[in-house]
Amino acid sequence: MNHSKINQDNWNAQLYDGKHGFVSKHGSRLIELLEPKKGEVILDLGCGTGDLANDLFNSGVNVVGVDKSENMIEQARMKYPEISFYAADATELTYDHEFDAVFSNAVLHWVKPPHKALACIYLSLKNGGRFVAEFGGKGNVQTIIDEIIDQIKQNGNPFKEENFPWFYPSIAEYTALMEEVGFRVTFAQHFDRPTLLEGENGLRNWVEMFAGSLLKDMMESEKESILTNVENNLREKIYEDGQWVADYKRIRVIGIK
Ligand code: BEZ
Numbered sequence: 001m002n003h004s005k006i007n008q009d010n011w012n013a014q015l016y017d018g019k020h021g022f023v024s025k026h027g028s029r030l031i032e033l034l035e036p037k038k039g040e041v042i043l044d045l046g047c048g049t050g051d052l053a054n055d056l057f058n059s060g061v062n063v064v065g066v067d068k069s070e071n072m073i074e075q076a077r078m079k080y081p082e083i084s085f086y087a088a089d090a091t092e093l094t095y096d097h098e099f100d101a102v103f104s105n106a107v108l109h110w111v112k113p114p115h116k117a118l119a120c121i122y123l124s125l126k127n128g129g130r131f132v133a134e135f136g137g138k139g140n141v142q143t144i145i146d147e148i149i150d151q152i153k154q155n156g157n158p159f160k161e162e163n164f165p166w167f168y169p170s171i172a173e174y175t176a177l178m179e180e181v182g183f184r185v186t187f188a189q190h191f192d193r194p195t196l197l198e199g200e201n202g203l204r205n206w207v208e209m210f211a212g213s214l215l216k217d218m219m220e221s222e223k224e225s226i227l228t229n230v231e232n233n234l235r236e237k238i239y240e241d242g243q244w245v246a247d248y249k250r251i252r253v254i255g256i257k
Pocket of ligand 1: 106109135136140141166210211248249
């Protein structure tokens with residue numbers, strides 16, 4: 001594997017750890033689905049700042065963490081110096097028959113084209129190895145996205161499809177892609193997982209951290225007014241008992257090589 005340097009990096013690792021720690025908290029349930037065994041060699045694909053890789057390490061796994069973001073990898077190395085972390089793009093992995101399992105939490109909805117990542121994941125597994133992943137599925141955060149796009153249009157701007165950063169497939173779409181690269185799909189699930197966005201500014205923080213590219217052609221003043229309108233309009237839909245609750249929809253899959 002050539003761990004080459006990734007250039008563009010929009011991720012703020014401190015903000016991610018500080019305000020969006022729920023991402024790895026939810027991941028511990030995916031570890032249960034992974035059923036890691038002592039001594040297995042496991043790739044954590046899209047490891048962020050390394051919390052789940054560290055959980056795997058503590059359960060006796062030989063874990064390697066990979067993330068596209070240099071900022072995240074730098075932070076992961078500082079937090080967990082005993083674990084190997086590398087910056088690499090999921091569509092350009094060059095591992096070949098090296099892992100007993102590839103594990104990926106809350107990342108693959110950022111990765112395009114998905115079949116290229118799946119082909120790399122498949123190649124990186126030993127024969128009989130497993131791929132266990134969870135990420136945003138069809139309809140994920142639809143209420144929030146619809147409102148942002150509505151506001152962009154109401155401000156007199158066109159919405160550019162190329163600014164949409166995510167891939168939210170249905171089970172049918174994703175498992176078909178898995179089968180195309182060779183996986184035997186043994187498990188697939190699509191479910192609602194309402195997700196608390198902590199604090200009064202939870203929605204705004206989420207949009208700023210994750211959905212910046214939707215607003216990337218706007219001036220600062222336009223962004224600010226869009227954010228305010230999004231908050232005002234979504235309050236009656238997704239603000240409950242003093243908390244913002246995002247309409248996350250996940251898919252979970254297991255594929256065997
Ligand atoms: C997700 O985990 O589903 C997600 C996180 C940030 C932005 C969009 C989706």
